[in-house]
Amino acid sequence: MLFLSMLLMGAIIGFVGAGGSGVIITLLVVGFGVPIHQALAVALGSMAFTTLSGAVSHYREREVVPLTGAVLGAGGLLGALLGAVISNHLPAANLSLLTGGMLLSSALLLYLRIYRADWLARQIPVRGELLTGRPLYLCGVPIGIVCGILSGAFGIGSAAYIQIALMVVFGVPLLQAIGTTMMIIVPISVSGGIGYILYGQLDPRLFIETLAALSIGAYFGAKLTHLAPRAVLRFWIVALPAVGGTIMVLFR
Template sequence: MDESPRGMVILAAVGVAVGILSGLFGIGGGTVIVPALVWLGLTQRHAAATSMLAIVPTSISGVISYAVNGNVDWITALLVFLGMFVGGQIGSWLLSRLPELVLRWAFVVFLVFVIANQMMFVPSRDSQIVLTPITGVGLVAFGVVAGILAGLLGIGGGAICVPALSILFGASDLIARGTSLLAMFPNAITTTVANVKRRMVHVKAALIIGVIAACITPFGTWLAGAVSPRVGAILFTLYLAALLIRSLWVAIKATRH
C-alpha cells in the first residue's frame, strides 16, 4: 500500500468524506473506503477487511450524534445485531476464500440492488417501527443477510440497513440511520477480530480513516436533520449511482485482465 505523504493525505481526505457521509446517510462508509484503499494498492480482500476496522470509531460517533436527538431504536438495533453477528462471521469466512473477481462483481450487484430500492421508496420522517414477535424474527433474519454482505464486501451494513429498515419495517429516515449505525458497530468489531486473526487488516490505514471520520460525523448528522427525507433519499441515490459507475468500470477492467 502507498504510505507516502501523498497516500497519507488521501487517507485523511477519505476520513473526512466518510465522516460526512456516515452522519448524513447512516452508513459506515465502506462504499468509499474500499475503493479508495484498492486505489492505494490494497487488494479487494484486504481493503474490505481494513474498512471494517475503520468503521468502528465512525459508527460509534454517529450513534452518539443520532441518540442525542432521540433518533435511535435500541431494541431494533439489538435484534438486527444478533443476526449481523452470525452473518458477519459467515461473510468474513467467505471473504478469505472467494476469488478477487467475484468480490468485485458482488460489490456491483449489491449497489444495483440498493439503488433500485432507494428509487422506489421515500421514507416518512414521522413513522416508527412497531415491534411484534413476527417483526422481531424478521429483524434478526434480515440482520443475518446484512451481516454476510457487510463481512463479504467490507461495508458496515448501513447501505442496506437504512433503506431496509424504512421499506420493510416502517422506520423514519432519521431513526433508520441512527439505528443502523448502532447495529453495525458491534458487528464491525466482531468481524474485524475475525479478519485480524486471518491477517487481512491494514491497521494504520484503518485508524487514520476511522479517527478522522469520527471527528467529522456529527457535522454529517446535522446535515441529515437539515434536509427533507426526499432530498436525503435523492442524495443517497446519487451517491450510490456514482459508486456503481466506478465499481462497474473496475469490475469490467478486472474481468478483461
C-alpha cells in the same frame, strides 16, 4: 499519498453524510493496489469507529429504536462473522466483482429512495406501526443475519438495505430508521472486522493511517454540509457508491 487521499475522502464522506465504506475499498484496491481482503478488513474496522459516534449521537436525540436495533444487531453480529469467513474463501477477482455489484445495487436503492420516493412508496408499502413481540424476533434475527453476511463478505455497511427493511418490515419511521441503522452497523462492523483479523487480513499500520485520515477529513467535511445546496448533497449520496462500484467492476 494514501494519507492525503483518505483525508480528502474523509472530507467528502463527512460533507455528504454517507458511510462511503465502498468508496474506501475501491480507492484502496484500485488506487493503491491493496489486496481486496485487506481492504475489506480496513473498511469494516474503520466503520466500527465512525458509526459508533453517530449511533451515540442519534441515541441521545431519541432517534433510535433500541429493541429493534438490538435484535437486528444481534443477527448482524453472527452474520458478519459468517460473511467474513465466506469472503476469505472467495478468489480476489470474484470478490472484487461481487463487491462492485453490491455497491451499484446500493446506489440504485439510494437513488430510488432519494429521487423516486413516491414511486417506491407505491411499490413497497411501509408498515404503519412498530413490529413488536415474537414477530420482531422471528423477522429481526434472520434479516439481521442476511445484512450481516452482506456487510462481512463485501465490506460495506448495507445501510440502504437495513433502512428500507426497518421502514417496510419493522415500521420504524424514517428519522429513527437512520439512527437505528447506525446502531445496527456497529456490531456488524466489529464482528466482521474480527473475522478478518482471525484470518490475518488486517494490516495495523494501514488501518491506523486510514482511520486517522478519515476521522480528520470527516470532521472538517461535516462543517461544510450546511453550506451546500440540498441538490448537491442528494447527488453525491448516490454518486459515491455508483462511481465506486463502477470502478471496482471495470478495473478489479
